[in-house]
Amino acid sequence: MDSVNILCFGDSLTEGYSHWGMLMTPYADNMRKWLQAAWPSAKLTVDVNGMSGDFVVPGLFLKRITSSCKPSC
Secondary structure, three states, X not given: OOEEEEEEEEOHHHHOEEHHHOEEOOHHHHHHHHHHXXXXXXXXXXXXXXXXXXXXXXXXXXXXXXXXXXXXX
C-alpha cells in the first residue's frame, strides 16, 4: 500500500461538533491514528469537510464536495 487519501465529508458529526459547539473533535483524527498504526508504511492523508447544520440539498453538497476534491476525484 503506497498512498491512501480519505475525505470525511458530511455534517456536524463529521465536523466533530461537541460540547454544544464549544469544541470540535472530528472522528477523522482518531481514524487517522488507527489507520496509520495498522499500516505504518502507508502515506496516509485524511481530510475533513464537515459543516454543522448542513443538509443534503441539491447543488449545495455537490458544490462543497467538488471544492474539497483534489484533481484526481
